[in-house]
Amino acid sequence: MLRAARASRGMVVAPHNLAAQSAVAVLREGGNAIEATIAGAAAIAVVYPHMNGVGGDGFWLIAAPGRPPLAIDGCGPTGAGVTPALYAASDAVAARGPRAANTVAGTVGGWQAAHDIAVSWGGRLPLSRLLEDAVHYAEAGFPTSESQSRTTAEKREELAVVSGFGALYLPGGAPPAPGARFANPALARTLRRLAEDGLDGFYRGALARDIAAGLAAAGAPVSAEDLAAYRPRRVTPLALALGGATVYNTPPPTQGVSSLMILGLLDRLDLAASPADGFAHVHAVVEATKQAFLEREGRLGDPAAMPVDAAAWLAPDLLDERARRIDPGHALPWPRAEPGGDTVWLGAIDAEGRAVSFIQSLYWEFGSGLTLPETGILWQNRGIGMALSGAGANRLAPRKRPFHTLNPPIARLADGAAMVYGCMGGEGQPQTQAALFSRIVTHGRDVQEAVTAPRWLLGRTWGEETASLKLESRFPADVVAALEAAGHAVEPVPPFSDLMGHAGVVLRRADGGLEGAADPRGDGAAAGY
Secondary structure, eight states, X not given: OOSOEXXXXXXXXXXXXXXXXXXXHHHXXXXXXXXXXXXXXXXXXXXXXXXXXXXXXXXXXXXXXXXXXXXXXXXXXXXXXXXXXXXXXXXXXXXXXXXXXXBOOOHHHHHHHHHHHHHHTTOOOOHHHXXXXXXXXXXXXXXXXHHHHHHXXXXXXXXXXXXXXXXXHSGGGSOOOTXXXXXXXXXXXXXXXXXXXXXXXXXXXXXXXXXXXXXXXXXXXXOHHHHHHOOOEEEOOEEEEOSSEEEEEOOTTBSHHHHHXXXXXXXXXXXXXSOTTSHHHHHHHHHHHHHHXXXXXTTOSOGGGOSSXXXXXXXXXXXXXXXXXXXXXXXXXXXXXXXXXXXXXXXXXXXXXXXXXXXXXXXXXXXXXXXXXXXXXXXXXXXXXXXXXXXXXXXXXXXXXXXXXXXXXXXXXXTSOEEEEEEOSTTHHHHHHHHHHIIIIITOOOHHHHHHSOOEEESOOTTXXXXXXXXXXXXXXXXXXXXXXXXXXXXXXXXXXXXXXXXXXXXXXXXXXXXXXXXXXXBOEEEEO
């Protein structure tokens, strides 16, 4: 996988090959990029259940040629009864179990908002067609991925005791083996109801009542009233003009502003003369990441509670000042570490050049673990990152949207090309986005080569203890030595490590040709026609 997949009419990338095939089939049938993404999102919600699902959140960035991009915030808020008092017996929000399922799942609402736009584009494929593959895989089963099998085994001890989890995800009392057929018939029924009654049924109507009843029976603090009050939001993306592109990303509560800040800082460091993935390149991205995260610290969350407009962090004067803090030869000490998460990113570009960058997640692997037996829905634990005290934008309160690591970007390049790209992996998302953008746009590398190349991660995922600079072992020894000499606490990890997330890219060149790249670290594919 050293060279991009190429196509001339349409291209999709997803971190599971079955989802990619579901999406490209919709393009072949005349569907547009949004319709293809909905089909891929529904399929991957079934076949990659440890990474995402209909019980999670999602964000969209959508761009049609000649028009300003737009974004959809599919983030659900906390329930009306979710207060710090709910967790008075602990010093943190619950991580697993019913009380961790404390926010409305917004991703299906995001699908609906996106579908409305797809219809305005002339989309005519019925929901029953868009959800067809997802229903089939949930009902008839699909081959368990190695990733699902391994993750289930790793998290078995903490999740087996959570309501509904073991009955579904530990068939016969054990994790499913790689390749074993895995099915979720209850979820198939839920998806079929959504296809027949409309996606809004997740929040209002008979299905919503069944979902609310399942949450109440398990003791989760999200009610029928919370579901009915939810609406996805169409919002204006953040934008940053760089030397060779304009890059767009989602506004708060996502960390899209941090991803853009990193690119803005790198633009000021002029890395074009430095080899891709050499010391200067890696060091610069890592140090830019630190500066962006310091700016965001304690201030990024529900925009209604933020003390500052995040767009102000993209002002030239602020980026100039932050760039001056970056020492080209020495690392800033970095003791802090935040939890990460697991996610899926999908990208699609259709024959008209309409582009979608989409991401959905349960947050931690398998989210809260809470599984509703009547509907087959696994609920997210996105509220785990909210604070029980203090006055920050991410302090726990009723009907408040949590901070999101999710952030799907789109870049419009100076030569007329367009690129959708993204990655799973919590705090690793902005870092991998910067690596991909600089490799492809600054250094002109093939998109698949850029995705396959060794990666790094500053910080940790939620289950690890170290906040070091993790490097895949494929980096040259001299680069590792130079990073250590500069003061980075380097920790080697195996090649093609899942820790680095599963990335993807779809590039539409100025001449209309399409190039796609999927990550060999995952189970995905770039599918075009």
